[in-house]
Amino acid sequence: MVEGWGEDGLRALRGALHTQDGVALLAALRRGPVREVLQLAGDGVAGAAAQGLPGAAEMAALFLGALQERGFRGDEELADRFRAATGDAAIPLLRPLAVDLETLAMLLEGDPAESGGRIDLSTGECWPAFTDELGPGSEAEEDDDPERWLYVPALGSRAGYRDMELFIDEVGDAALAGRLRIAIGGRGAFRRFKDVLAGDERSWSRYHRFSDERQRGRARAWLAEEGYCPHITFFVEPSPGSFL
Template sequence: MLAILLEGDPAESGGRIDRSTGECRPAFTDELGPGPEAEEDDDPERWLYVPALGSRAGYRDMELFIEEVEDAALADRLRIAIGGRGAFRRFKDVLAGDKRAWSRYHRFGDERQRGRARAWLAEEGYCPRASPSS
């Protein structure tokens, strides 16, 4: 969830993390109005603001993935797909035709997103750790 908040549209997204539980809340949930926890929600010591940094890193993931695609025809179609507005949708549409490439891209992209989220937490002074059940 943190990765999703970080890669959202800077004009519309972002959110915060509950420092005590690690729960991530998108900014739009704050706009729904005060609930029963309103006093706790205003505690600046409890919450860490998460900025929305945009999709540039996600776009770079697509470029890097294309470099690893061994099928030259698929790589060419993917390069064409990422040109201009709507690049993410076209890229995914091309990948949808190849189940193996689709699966590989999702593993690749998910790992890169988690890495960026871990790096952001480290920059903020936090060290992610595995949950006790891991």
């Protein structure tokens, strides 16, 4: 049984996603528990399954079962994508958009007084609200074009605080869980929580993956509500320099 993700395994996984190499992706997923990277790697696995990559259908079934069991926000939207990729359901009526969920989550969960932004629907790029450069050709009269831009609201940190609470419930070390519960009381909760976890590298890594999964899921759910889904294409053949 695979116990957890090491730095090398995560690096290989992210590398395969970055290079859009389906063969390398499936190989990397054998290096850690898939339940911890469902939102991170899910679109890639669904794409590989849709293209008929050997071994992808089995991995897709594993992902689908784990998503249905876990039930984070955004997991059902990703599960629908797997059902469509394997031919078990109709393709969701969502427009594909090459958006990075991690970047989108940062916009969504920023300070409402300072954050938020927009997505360039022609490229999928996310732009913070306070930026002077919105890409080539973005003249002032085009900045509010609803055919090009999708507004992203800043929803604040409440969901992130809930992530800390849920993570504490999963901590097996009673003493550490107790210190974390004390840390999240009152102002400065996020800083104190991270300070406590900084002394336990393994728990810090677990929290980072847990939080990343939940943030990506919330971004996916928000995107679906707006009528879009992340778009990613994978090569069927391994590319040069694959992370195998």
